[in-house]
Amino acid sequence: MKILHVINSFEGGGAEKLTLQIHQMCLKQGIDSHALSLMQSSAGSLPNAYSLGFDSPYQLSVPFKLYSFLSQRQWKDLNVIHVHLFPSQFFTPIISRYLNLKASLITTEHSTVNWRRNKFYGKLIDNFFYNFYQKIICISSAASEALLDSQPQLMKKITTIHNGIDIQEYLPHSTSQPKGNTPIIISIGRLVELKNYATAIRALNKISEQAFEYWILGSGILEQQLRELVNSLNLESKVKFLGFRTDVPDLLHQADIFLLTSLWEGFGLAVVEAMAAELPVIVSNVPGVREVVTEESTETSEVGFLVDPLSEDDIAKKLSKLLADQNLRLTMGKNAQLRASRFDIKQTVTEYIDLYKKNVS
Structure with a gap:
């Protein structure tokens, strides 16, 4: 099984830490795991870790460089693309489908709140990109309830897996x-x-x-x-x-x-x-x-x-x-x-x- 994690950055709190922990523990279990950060990264010594080198995940050239990265031959046989945090959640599935990658798309919802849920056009954005994912993992029951309150049509896709620590x-x-x-x-x-x-x-x-x-x-x-x-x-x-x-x-x-x-x-x-x-x-x-x-x-x-x-x-x-x-x-x-x-x-x-x-x- 070959997995690619995509996240805005490796530096930070819960989402970033969880992503790297899953990646490292998958490697220890012999799974072909890879992790990509849109932003500059200090995780260069970590096996199979990559960075697009941006200062912000919202820079205009992010989707173009992500397209170039995912179009490499080594990603043609991916089984799973696991995406964390917006705007990685938005760019990745669109590019993946355009490149006709066969990998299953999975995302994790790391919060109970985001700015998009309070705006009509924000809900439309969420409705659009969540549609690409086969499964949406919520890190708590509260995160699941908050997402369902905003996007009730996602009920069959959502599952809860609590965060963890060593x-x-x-x-x-x-x-x-x-x-x-x-x-x-x-x-x-x-x-x-x-x-x-x-x-x-x-x-x-x-x-x-x-x-x-x-x-x-x-x-x-x-x-x-x-x-x-x-x-x-x-x-x-x-x-x-x-x-x-x-x-x-x-x-x-x-x-x-x-x-x-x-x-x-x-x-x-x-x-x-x-x-x-x-x-x-x-x-x-x-x-x-x-x-x-x-x-x-x-x-x-x-x-x-x-x-x-x-x-x-x-x-x-x-x-x-x-x-x-x-x-x-x-x-x-x-x-x-x-x-x-x-x-x-x-x-x-x-x-x-x-x-x-x-x-x-």
Whole structure:
């Protein structure tokens, strides 16, 4: 079986990480897997990884260079083309069909929200390109429900496969650094509006008399704005911007509480990573994230707290409770690690491979 993954970029969060993990694990199982990034890539050392070298997936010449790439002889015998994220989802099937490639087309829907669903012409765009795909994989039940709400005609094509992580990579181990006396709250994600860091920082200001440090892992266009907010609230001694980091497991092992205040998420991969590292979590009560931390039938969680991402008071109250109670943190952390085991990347990839085999051309 020969597979080609196509995605906008290899650099980034959940979608990008999942794509590369599936690719690597397929290679380990002897599957002829390949991965293509439309944008410039640092994954040059990864086997069978390619890049078209663009600065943006929306550049006008993207479809022409993608056409040139897919017209190479080596792709004539592809069995599956698996596409992730727009506009890769739009360009790839059109070019594939124009070249008369026989590969089955599969795509993964990684979010519960996109700008197109709120616009009439956007829904027409989605209706057009989704029509090319044999299967549409959603990373959570929430992502599936959101897509069906926008495109109900896709019901027979949609299936849900939860995201996963390498659980062993995040488990605390004997060489993990001991936690200090000052509790550390940690957040991971791009510094963009979606992640709602400003609300988190203002919530922390409400409990600034308590002992804590807040570590923010990530980079993005809002960094300067967020730094200015921290300075205006005199939180420079408590809030630390650590930038993009590759040592996430080690930093999670040093932390005491994980915080996510996103306005929406398709799944919440960083939440699973934190739970695997035995951290209690305080996360937005939004679809996608909610199903990671609790059962569908309840709004409460044994692994942490669900909060209103727009309420500074709610976030502050839950943070204050965990900061003040070490035993509660430890109990919820143990529960979190047990729940994280449900989202093992090995199970995720097994389900993907089974789906490929059922839809192979």
